[in-house]
Amino acid sequence: MLRSISIDSLMPYFGVVLLVFAGSAFFPQILSADYLTQQLQIAAFLGLLATGATIVILLGHIDLSVPWVLTGSAILSTSLVGTGNPTLTFLAVPAALAFGALIGVINGIGVAILRIPSMVWTLAVNSMLLGLAVLNTGGFNPKGESSPLMNAMASGDLLGLPISFLIWIAISVGLAAFLTRTPFGRYLRSIGFNEKATFLSGVSTPSVVFAAFAIAGMCSALGGVMLAGYANQAYQSMGDPFLLPTIAAVVIGGTSILGGRGGLFGTIGGALFITLLTSILSVMQIDDAWRNIIFGVIILVMLLFQTLRKGAVA
Amino acid sequence: MSNSSTPLLEMRDISMHFGATKALDGVDFICNAGEVHAVLGENGAGKSTLMKLIAGVLQPTHGQLRVDGSDVFLNAPQAALRHGLVCMFQELSLVPDLTVRENLLLGAPAAGIGWLRGQGLDKAQDVLGRIGGAQIKMAARVADLTLPQRQQVEIAKAIMKKPRLLILDEATSALSASVVEKVFDLVREERDSGTAILFISHRFHEIEALADRVSVFRNGQRVETFMKGDHDYAAIINMMVGQKIEELFPEKPPPRQDAEAVLEVRNYTWEGQVKDVSLTVRRGQIVGLGGLDGQGQGAFLMGLVGLLRKADGTTAIAGQPTRIGSPKQAKHQDIALAYIPEDRKTEGLILDQSIQENLELAALGRSDLDAGDAALYAGALEQLALKHGGLELPVSSLSGGNQQKVVLAKWLALKPRCLLLADPTRGIDVKTKTQIYAILRQLADQGTAILLLSTDYEELIQLCDETHVFFDGAVVASLSGDDLTPQNIIAATLNVSPEPQAAHA
Numbered sequence: 001m002l003r004s005i006s007i008d009s010l011m012p013y014f015g016v017v018l019l020v021f022a023g024s025a026f027f028p029q030i031l032s033a034d035y036l037t038q039q040l041q042i043a044a045f046l047g048l049l050a051t052g053a054t055i056v057i058l059l060g061h062i063d064l065s066v067p068w069v070l071t072g073s074a075i076l077s078t079s080l081v082g083t084g085n086p087t088l089t090f091l092a093v094p095a096a097l098a099f100g101a102l103i104g105v106i107n108g109i110g111v112a113i114l115r116i117p118s119m120v121w122t123l124a125v126n127s128m129l130l131g132l133a134v135l136n137t138g139g140f141n142p143k144g145e146s147s148p149l150m151n152a153m154a155s156g157d158l159l160g161l162p163i164s165f166l167i168w169i170a171i172s173v174g175l176a177a178f179l180t181r182t183p184f185g186r187y188l189r190s191i192g193f194n195e196k197a198t199f200l201s202g203v204s205t206p207s208v209v210f211a212a213f214a215i216a217g218m219c220s221a222l223g224g225v226m227l228a229g230y231a232n233q234a235y236q237s238m239g240d241p242f243l244l245p246t247i248a249a250v251v252i253g254g255t256s257i258l259g260g261r262g263g264l265f266g267t268i269g270g271a272l273f274i275t276l277l278t279s280i281l282s283v284m285q286i287d288d289a290w291r292n293i294i295f296g297v298i299i300l301v302m303l304l305f306q307t308l309r310k311g312a313v314a
Numbered sequence: 315m316s317n318s319s320t321p322l323l324e325m326r327d328i329s330m331h332f333g334a335t336k337a338l339d340g341v342d343f344i345c346n347a348g349e350v351h352a353v354l355g356e357n358g359a360g361k362s363t364l365m366k367l368i369a370g371v372l373q374p375t376h377g378q379l380r381v382d383g384s385d386v387f388l389n390a391p392q393a394a395l396r397h398g399l400v401c402m403f404q405e406l407s408l409v410p411d412l413t414v415r416e417n418l419l420l421g422a423p424a425a426g427i428g429w430l431r432g433q434g435l436d437k438a439q440d441v442l443g444r445i446g447g448a449q450i451k452m453a454a455r456v457a458d459l460t461l462p463q464r465q466q467v468e469i470a471k472a473i474m475k476k477p478r479l480l481i482l483d484e485a486t487s488a489l490s491a492s493v494v495e496k497v498f499d500l501v502r503e504e505r506d507s508g509t510a511i512l513f514i515s516h517r518f519h520e521i522e523a524l525a526d527r528v529s530v531f532r533n534g535q536r537v538e539t540f541m542k543g544d545h546d547y548a549a550i551i552n553m554m555v556g557q558k559i560e561e562l563f564p565e566k567p568p569p570r571q572d573a574e575a576v577l578e579v580r581n582y583t584w585e586g587q588v589k590d591v592s593l594t595v596r597r598g599q600i601v602g603l604g605g606l607d608g609q610g611q612g613a614f615l616m617g618l619v620g621l622l623r624k625a626d627g628t629t630a631i632a633g634q635p636t637r638i639g640s641p642k643q644a645k646h647q648d649i650a651l652a653y654i655p656e657d658r659k660t661e662g663l664i665l666d667q668s669i670q671e672n673l674e675l676a677a678l679g680r681s682d683l684d685a686g687d688a689a690l691y692a693g694a695l696e697q698l699a700l701k702h703g704g705l706e707l708p709v710s711s712l713s714g715g716n717q718q719k720v721v722l723a724k725w726l727a728l729k730p731r732c733l734l735l736a737d738p739t740r741g742i743d744v745k746t747k748t749q750i751y752a753i754l755r756q757l758a759d760q761g762t763a764i765l766l767l768s769t770d771y772e773e774l775i776q777l778c779d780e781t782h783v784f785f786d787g788a789v790v791a792s793l794s795g796d797d798l799t800p801q802n803i804i805a806a807t808l809n810v811s812p813e814p815q816a817a818h819a
Contacts, residue, residue: 038578153536175670178546183678183679183685184680186671187678190664190667190671191668193664193665193666193667194660194663194664194665194666196660196661197660197661197663197675198664198675199641200619200621200641200642200653200655200661200662201642201675201724202641202642202644202645202676202677202679203642203675203678203679204640204642204679260666260667261666291564309521314315
């Protein structure tokens with residue numbers, strides 16, 4: 001984990017500190033524990049999605065099926081709970097995770113075996129999932145509800161910290177250890193830099209691609225389950241607003257969109273930064289149009305900072 | 315056309331420092347119009363830096379460049395181009411995803427904003443035709459071309475810029491002998507029409523064939539400049555490294571035809587590009603694969619590690635019939651093949667990663683090895699004398715020769731029982747070549763079977779116990795012992811029957 005802490009990955013953390021202090025100059029309540037823990041809770045949803053996206057981006061690919069894997073798993077889990085059957089209720093979360101993994105493997109097949117660019121393949125998968133969800137629910141919000149477990153995962157507290165935040169960090173730390181301590185992590189980065197050389201070094205690159213997309217699918221599914229728990233229900237298009245912030249969080253966290261370089265530590269900072277920025281901009285009650293413009297400009301500035309710094313080194 | 319008293323290009327007291335490293339140190343250098351000027355030196359002697367200064371890629375820390383007697387400051391390749399200084403770099407500079415035509419037009423005169431004009435394309439097509447690249451289609455994607463074809467396109471691209479001074483930096487390293495000859499004819503013609511040519515090559519016979527004047531560089535300084543023929547090979551090598559030519563290759567031990575077979579291939583055939591190839595590599599043998607480029611020897615080598623689909627034929631490793639479907643299977647300890655690919659920058663190494671990470675990548679998937687164990691690599695690194703500033707540095711910080719040492723060490727860590735090498739010394743300096751020859755011979759003595767594909771027939775003769783020459787996908791000659799002569803190899807590569815030995819040998 002330590003090795004993945006670079007200046008790039010520290011940038012969003014500086015950004016977070018800056019946002020908190022600058023924001024508190026106008027709105028002192030930003031410094032309150034209530035506000036900050038609430039941000040941690042909300043950041044966990046984006047953070048889980050970004051964790052999965054980081055794995056795929058390190059590989060040099062991208063997963064655009066996040067929104068409807070999220071929505072699909074939310075629908076699946078709430079429908080299972082909605083049956084009232086205790087066994088099915090118990091199976092809600094594992095089933096959603098299995099669904100995420102399955103879609104991940106389908107993504108992997110397209111990318112590693114059929115060799116279709118991930119940007120196109122995962123977009124098509126996303127679109128098909130959308131269609132399946134509409135067929136399944138007739139276009140209305142699906143019936144069903146979240147289970148107490150899902151509610152607790154999304155909104156519970158443990159030792160004064162939101163459980164959602166703890167789950168996110170636990171998964172990030174686990175995956176980061178997995179990425180730094182196992183050959184899988186090395187293969188992932190190597191493929192991100194140069195897939196051909198990695199394959200010629202005797203690495204079964206398709207299995208690495210499968211595993212990476214499956215992990216990403218499970219992260220998206222878990223995000224969907226927890227969002228359903230947060231809202232107490234699933235609804236159509238609940239994942240749509242998350243796609244671009246997810247990718248932004250990964251890139252702001254210092255992971256190269258071209259693959260190979262970066263890590264999960266930065267992504268945690270990136271998700272915190274994006275969540276806080278969104279929240280503070282809405283607290284400030286400025287026009288929606290301006291909020292979008294400011295959001296875009298700040299992200300550009302963060303990225304320019306990274307590029308300029310690299311230019312200075314090279 | 316130019317005043318003979320004013321040189322086309324003059325460099326005065328040029329120094330180039332990268333941090334503490336002095337790549338060039340107080341160099342004076344003159345290049346005249348209508349002359350082929352060969353620049354010799356080991357990797358790291360400062361040749362490439364000198365060329366980059368002339369091409370405007372780098373600016374000197376100290377010193378002055380003069381073109382036609384007046385001072386110039388070349389702050390960008392475009393500035394050099396305006397003075398007619400054109401460089402064809404050793405690092406292939408084509409954009410893989412564009413077509414040949416698009417690549418040729420990149421950076422061509424008047425190819426800025428606006429419509430692409432086909433000016434000069436005829437010239438390029440003509441040049442391609444003359445250097446044996448007529449079959450290269452303008453609409454082909456560069457990524458789909460073979461390495462030699464890409465080099466031919468590079469040459470055409472350089473010539474169509476109508477240079478006054480043309481730098482050829484290892485321009486022919488991937489080309490086969492017959493194509494090289496055509497390129498040389500073209501270069502001579504350019505020279506005769508007044509172009510100055512700066513020629514960098516590690517192949518002595520090319521310099522012998524082409525150069526008018528030779529400059530030798532060592533450690534960032536120009537050792538000497540002399541007319542070709544003033545010194546023999548041995549003296550020139552001495553100037554470069556202080557080594558004699560007979561010391562280049564290790565002594566060949568007597569052949570051991572009775573040793574057990576490690577790799578036996580029978581009737582290997584693939585998609586009309588490899589035709590019914592059978593060969594055997596025994597313990598302790600170095601077997602060469604020769605031939606013009608693209609005659610199937612490269613594909614054959616790839617096929618052995620499972621890179622070709624739908625290939626026919628049988629492979630036996632140490633007597634056991636074996637099917638190898640991927641490099642992962644090939645490196646498994648029960649098979650233990652190691653394949654060193656042709657292009658170290660895109661196939662052999664991951665340039666953005668550290669030396670250490672590159673070394674470990676092959677050993678990682680082997681359950682019987684601990685990839686983190688430095689002792690796995692220490693032996694090979696020490697023997698190859700890898701020059702590095704720390705194993706945690708990116709492998710891209712190394713020179714070409716040292717990069718190739720990393721590729722070798724990475725695979726030698728697996729203690730392969732059979733080593734397959736695709737032209738491992740291409741574009742590498744003499745000293746590194748010697749080190750690679752030595753380690754190959756030593757591995758063979760320790761019982762490794764080695765299959766060596768080479769475009770340098772000196773290697774096929776001096777290093778190999780037996781050489782199979784490919785033509786049009788099939789082995790047309792298998793030479794060993796006294797039959798292993800340059801005449802026989804060249805005759806076989808062209809698929810003609812060898813001349814009587816006595817002719818002019």
